[in-house]
Amino acid sequence: MSGYPLDEILHPKSIAVAGASADGRGAGFVSPLIELGFRGKIYPVNPKYAGQNIMGLKTYATVREIPEPVDFVISSIPATQVLGLLDDCAAKGVKGIHFFTARFSETGRPEAAQLEKEVLRRARAANIRLIGPNCMGVYYPAWGVSFSEGMPKQSGVIGCASQSGSAVHEIVEMARQRGCYFTKAISYGNAIDLNECDYLEYYAQDEDTKIIVMYIEGVRDGKRFFKSLRRTTLKKPVIIIKGGRGRAGTRATASHTASLAGAMEVWHTAVRQAGAVEVSTIEELADVAAAFYFLPPVYGVRAGVVGGSGGSSVMGADQCEEAGLDVIPMPNDIREELKKRGSPIWDWISNPADFSIQMGDSGSGGDITLLMGEHPDFDLIIQYLSPPHSWGGRGRPVLPIEEHLKHSGVGAIKKPMFIVLQDRGRSTSDTTGESLRKFNEFRDKLVENRLPTYPTIGAAANAAAKMVAFYQNRERAIAAACL
Amino acid sequence: MSGYPLDEILHPKSIAVAGASADGRGAGFVSPLIELGFRGKIYPVNPKYAGQNIMGLKTYATVREIPEPVDFVISSIPATQVLGLLDDCAAKGVKGIHFFTARFSETGRPEAAQLEKEVLRRARAANIRLIGPNCMGVYYPAWGVSFSEGMPKQSGVIGCASQSGSAVHEIVEMARQRGCYFTKAISYGNAIDLNECDYLEYYAQDEDTKIIVMYIEGVRDGKRFFKSLRRTTLKKPVIIIKGGRGRAGTRATASHTASLAGAMEVWHTAVRQAGAVEVSTIEELADVAAAFYFLPPVYGVRAGVVGGSGGSSVMGADQCEEAGLDVIPMPNDIREELKKRGSPIWDWISNPADFSIQMGDSGSGGDITLLMGEHPDFDLIIQYLSPPHSWGGRGRPVLPIEEHLKHSGVGAIKKPMFIVLQDRGRSTSDTTGESLRKFNEFRDKLVENRLPTYPTIGAAANAAAKMVAFYQNRERAIAAACL
Numbered sequence: 001m002s003g004y005p006l007d008e009i010l011h012p013k014s015i016a017v018a019g020a021s022a023d024g025r026g027a028g029f030v031s032p033l034i035e036l037g038f039r040g041k042i043y044p045v046n047p048k049y050a051g052q053n054i055m056g057l058k059t060y061a062t063v064r065e066i067p068e069p070v071d072f073v074i075s076s077i078p079a080t081q082v083l084g085l086l087d088d089c090a091a092k093g094v095k096g097i098h099f100f101t102a103r104f105s106e107t108g109r110p111e112a113a114q115l116e117k118e119v120l121r122r123a124r125a126a127n128i129r130l131i132g133p134n135c136m137g138v139y140y141p142a143w144g145v146s147f148s149e150g151m152p153k154q155s156g157v158i159g160c161a162s163q164s165g166s167a168v169h170e171i172v173e174m175a176r177q178r179g180c181y182f183t184k185a186i187s188y189g190n191a192i193d194l195n196e197c198d199y200l201e202y203y204a205q206d207e208d209t210k211i212i213v214m215y216i217e218g219v220r221d222g223k224r225f226f227k228s229l230r231r232t233t234l235k236k237p238v239i240i241i242k243g244g245r246g247r248a249g250t251r252a253t254a255s256h257t258a259s260l261a262g263a264m265e266v267w268h269t270a271v272r273q274a275g276a277v278e279v280s281t282i283e284e285l286a287d288v289a290a291a292f293y294f295l296p297p298v299y300g301v302r303a304g305v306v307g308g309s310g311g312s313s314v315m316g317a318d319q320c321e322e323a324g325l326d327v328i329p330m331p332n333d334i335r336e337e338l339k340k341r342g343s344p345i346w347d348w349i350s351n352p353a354d355f356s357i358q359m360g361d362s363g364s365g366g367d368i369t370l371l372m373g374e375h376p377d378f379d380l381i382i383q384y385l386s387p388p389h390s391w392g393g394r395g396r397p398v399l400p401i402e403e404h405l406k407h408s409g410v411g412a413i414k415k416p417m418f419i420v421l422q423d424r425g426r427s428t429s430d431t432t433g434e435s436l437r438k439f440n441e442f443r444d445k446l447v448e449n450r451l452p453t454y455p456t457i458g459a460a461a462n463a464a465a466k467m468v469a470f471y472q473n474r475e476r477a478i479a480a481a482c483l
Numbered sequence: 484m485s486g487y488p489l490d491e492i493l494h495p496k497s498i499a500v501a502g503a504s505a506d507g508r509g510a511g512f513v514s515p516l517i518e519l520g521f522r523g524k525i526y527p528v529n530p531k532y533a534g535q536n537i538m539g540l541k542t543y544a545t546v547r548e549i550p551e552p553v554d555f556v557i558s559s560i561p562a563t564q565v566l567g568l569l570d571d572c573a574a575k576g577v578k579g580i581h582f583f584t585a586r587f588s589e590t591g592r593p594e595a596a597q598l599e600k601e602v603l604r605r606a607r608a609a610n611i612r613l614i615g616p617n618c619m620g621v622y623y624p625a626w627g628v629s630f631s632e633g634m635p636k637q638s639g640v641i642g643c644a645s646q647s648g649s650a651v652h653e654i655v656e657m658a659r660q661r662g663c664y665f666t667k668a669i670s671y672g673n674a675i676d677l678n679e680c681d682y683l684e685y686y687a688q689d690e691d692t693k694i695i696v697m698y699i700e701g702v703r704d705g706k707r708f709f710k711s712l713r714r715t716t717l718k719k720p721v722i723i724i725k726g727g728r729g730r731a732g733t734r735a736t737a738s739h740t741a742s743l744a745g746a747m748e749v750w751h752t753a754v755r756q757a758g759a760v761e762v763s764t765i766e767e768l769a770d771v772a773a774a775f776y777f778l779p780p781v782y783g784v785r786a787g788v789v790g791g792s793g794g795s796s797v798m799g800a801d802q803c804e805e806a807g808l809d810v811i812p813m814p815n816d817i818r819e820e821l822k823k824r825g826s827p828i829w830d831w832i833s834n835p836a837d838f839s840i841q842m843g844d845s846g847s848g849g850d851i852t853l854l855m856g857e858h859p860d861f862d863l864i865i866q867y868l869s870p871p872h873s874w875g876g877r878g879r880p881v882l883p884i885e886e887h888l889k890h891s892g893v894g895a896i897k898k899p900m901f902i903v904l905q906d907r908g909r910s911t912s913d914t915t916g917e918s919l920r921k922f923n924e925f926r927d928k929l930v931e932n933r934l935p936t937y938p939t940i941g942a943a944a945n946a947a948a949k950m951v952a953f954y955q956n957r958e959r960a961i962a963a964a965c966l
Contacts, residue, residue, distance in 0.1 A: 106831075107828075107830075107831045108830065108831055109830070109831070162794070163794070164792075164793050164794020164795075164797070165792075165793070165794070166791075166792035166793060166794045166795050166839075167794035167795075167798070170794075170795075215794060217797060241798070243794060243797035243798050243801065244797050244800075244801065245801040245804070245805070246800060246801050246803075246804035246805065246810075247804065247810075248800035248801075248803065248804055248810030248811075248812075248834065248835070249797050249798070249800040249801040249804065249810075251800070251812065251833055251834075252796050252797040252800045252833060252835055252837070253797050255831055255832075255833045255837065256793040256794070256796065256797050256837060257793065280801070280802075280805075281798065281802070281939065281941055282798070283939065308649075309647075309648070309649035310647050310648070310649060310739040310740065311645070311646070311647020311648070311649045311650035311653075311698060311726060311739070312647075312649050312650075312653075313735050313739065314647070314700060314726035314727050314732050314735040314736050314739050315650070315724070315726050315732070315764065315765070317727075317729065317731035317732040317734070317735045318726065318727065318728040318729050318731075318732040318763070319763075319764070320731065321728070321729035321730065321731055321732065322728070322729065322763075327729075327730075327731030327732075328731075329731075329734065345590075347590075347591065347592070348589075348590045348591055348592070348738055349738075350734055350735060350738045351731065351734075352731070352735055354735070354738065354739060356649075436919065456764065456766065458764055
């Protein structure tokens with residue numbers, strides 16, 4: 001245990017679920033614990049079902065009546081009943097409560113805000129730490145804890161803290177689609193006790209967490225937050241999405257998590273100065289996280305783009321430059337080498353390297369990829385790839401995946417490589433699931449090779465550019481600190 | 484026939500495919516014609532297979548030897564042989580040739596550029612019009628013409644002209660995924676004869692074409708193009724994506740279609756002044772096209788956003804504002820009406836209307852959607868929807884699609900509605916195809932209701948804002964013309 005308040009409440013030996021019921025939402029907080037294999041005790045609590053079984057577990061009328069110690073409580077009871085629950089938890093020596101329970105200050109109603117204050121007061125008096133209220137709580141696969149069914153059992157190296165529960169769902173799902181998994185993901189809602197600083201500082205010192213991603217609507221303690229953020233980004237990447245950037249979004253944060261969204265210019269500057277990576281959608285967050293997840297640090301923006309067709313090469317080059325990458329001309333010594341090897345397109349092939357122009361020639365696209373992948377003028381490679389089943393046909397054989405990858409230079413190239421994995425397999429016309437299965441199989445093979453995959457070159461270029469900017473900033477910050 | 488050169492060559496009674504072969508790419512231009520049910524004669528041409536059958540069709544050594552008239556020729560023979568083909572076509576009275584054949588000026592080689600000039604000279608002398616070279620050619624489902632297998636047989640109201648063949652494939656596929664189809668889609672490559680102006684002017688007068696989409700790398704005749712564009716946008720929307728916007732992209736256009744990409748500032752201004760809609764990716768092009776495809780004109784940007792959860796409402800509001808929409812506060816008379824109906828969240832619900840806050844209450848999300856959909860303060864509605872199979876569960880019944888839609892106000896709302904259709908059904912974990920099938924079924928039902936669907940609220944907001952800007956510009960242009 002690290003001494004961080006979260007460390008203790010994230011490792012309960014027993015969990016009570018207040019408001020559990022035999023059907024609907026309440027049971028939803030019992031079943032994910034069972035599904036993820038939580039090894040401690042689970043106690044459903046609901047006076048309506050007292051003495052009965054919920055999912056095979058004996059149900060108690062109150063937390064107080066549970067005969068064994070209770071470390072952590074998940075509350076999905078109505079807000080009107082939470083003070084009684086707090087008193088029971090205090091009597092029982094509970095260390096932490098996650099309040100899924102909502103309708104506090106986010107309603108904008110004075111009496112609800114008053115109740116929220118009283119919740120905090122009683123929790124403080126009883127030394128109970130709070131996650132929430134108005135949030136989904138904790139997903140911690142290695143500890144067998146989840147707030148929702150169907151979450152991955154696999155652990156990874158991303159730590160996520162989010163004010164929004166739906167954002168956590170989206171983040172975990174989109175990361176999974178890119179082959180990335182989590183140490184923990186916590187939705188923390190109104191943050192009346194533990195707030196963004198606690199979550200950030202916890203992940204900063206958590207050795208299993210290599211990448212931190214956050215969805216933040218409002219910061220409770222700006223000074224502490226940005227100080228922690230600056231310190232954290234020297235150690236690991238922090239990717240942040242700010243909800244409530246405009247007028248309407250600011251109104252929405254108030255009614256969502258009672259946050260006061262601040263002036264965006266100040267925010268952007270502070271995040272940049274703290275060395276964190278700012279993104280504006282969940283998709284982008286997952287795309288950038290995947291780059292950090294699989295690739296070593298990259299310090300330059302000179303990109304080699306390989307494997308697209310004509311139009312996609314042109315549009316790809318545009319999108320790379322617009323993202324901030326430098327799509328340099330094809331180095332002359334690569335041309336000379338291609339000429340020496342007898343390539344009929346040595347003078348014509350460019351960067352982006354449009355492979356469609358060599359159709360019918362013997363020259364292999366893999367050759368060009370390898371030459372670019374070994375050349376010192378390129379800092380990184382962006383490569384278009386399609387699963388072999390969509391690449392074959394038209395007289396071309398469908399290669400086995402391994403051979404297809406080898407042919408594409410995967411495995412042989414040491415340089416950081418961002419894969420544009422076009423999603424043809426998911427066309428609307430195939431509903432047998434077969435092409436989706438093949439697509440996934442191919443994607444998994446890329447993940448095994450520690451390659452991040454992107455649906456478009458725009459997404460790949462943006463992730464690459466943001467990753468490079470992070471490492472460049474960190475280098476500068478470390479250099480400045482050493483002066 | 485309209486007298487436009489394209490009109491004649493787009494309606495051939497017979498097509499010869501020069502370079503057809505029993506396998507590989509060449510046969511590829513025979514099989515799509517058969518697949519799409521071309522009702523005229525098809526003549527494979529290849530000396531190697533002369534007298535044999537290709538796909539059940541008698542093959543000729545040369546175009547000249549075909550005993551019947553030939554209106555149109557598709558050429559996939561090597562560039563070195565095209566002059567002979569042109570002479571044969573001239574002798575035969577062919578009206579148009581599509582040159583899939585490449586390796587002309589786009590190679591950057593003087594002798595190839597010289598050959599291209601000679602091709603044009605001979606075609607002009609023989610009164611033959613050319614599509615290409617270095618392009619995929621014509622997809623015209625109602626005439627049974629296609630350059631590729633697997634293209635939709637269904638016709639629609641979009642006319643597409645693209646310098647890139649892969650871009651046409653992408654555009655047609657992405658449009659199909661949104662329920663939108665084409666009158667014709669033509670990839671025109673190096674445009675040595677018929678160029679962007681011919682395609683634009685043809686679609687401008689083509690009554691079946693209601694929306695024009697273009698992918699352009701370089702404009703051959705800028706003065707004529709922008710004059711035509713200005714005239715066309717008074718009649719129908721034109722959506723343009725420019726390939727070759729940056730330095731690397733400009734290099735890439737040269738080696739792709741031998742286009743000289745111009746200064747982007749000049750381009751942006753000219754496109755805007757001509758009243759066209761500029762987009763920067765194929766996805767965006769398809770998103771904007773879908774709005775025009777299904778919705779009536781919209782002239783204002785005041786958006787009502789309904790049906791998301793907390794975090795997605797906040798991020799959605801941000802993305803709407805960043806796209807240029809005005810997410811106005813919830814009108815007071817809607818609040819009053821909700822209060823009158825006994826809604827417990829009448830004072831709390833906002834715009835975006837986060838439906839998750841009414842969980843467990845009797846108030847129906849459909850009520851709020853209807854009230855917003857009928858309220859004069861909103862110009863358009865953006866609504867989050869999920870297929871019923873992903874919405875059900877957790878104690879909620881899986882409604883039949885029709886009931887789910889009715890519950891969401893679909894069908895009852897007259898205002899233009901943009902649907903954010905979240906793609907949960909396509910999660911990586913389901914490879915049975917079942918959730919994809921259900922997702923598609925639901926999307927098709929929305930299409931039947933003439934509703935455009937978007938993968939994210941950012942895409943929906945951007946499409947809405949660009950559509951409104953088009954109609955506002957057109958209104959101003961018409962008003963100015965009437966002064």
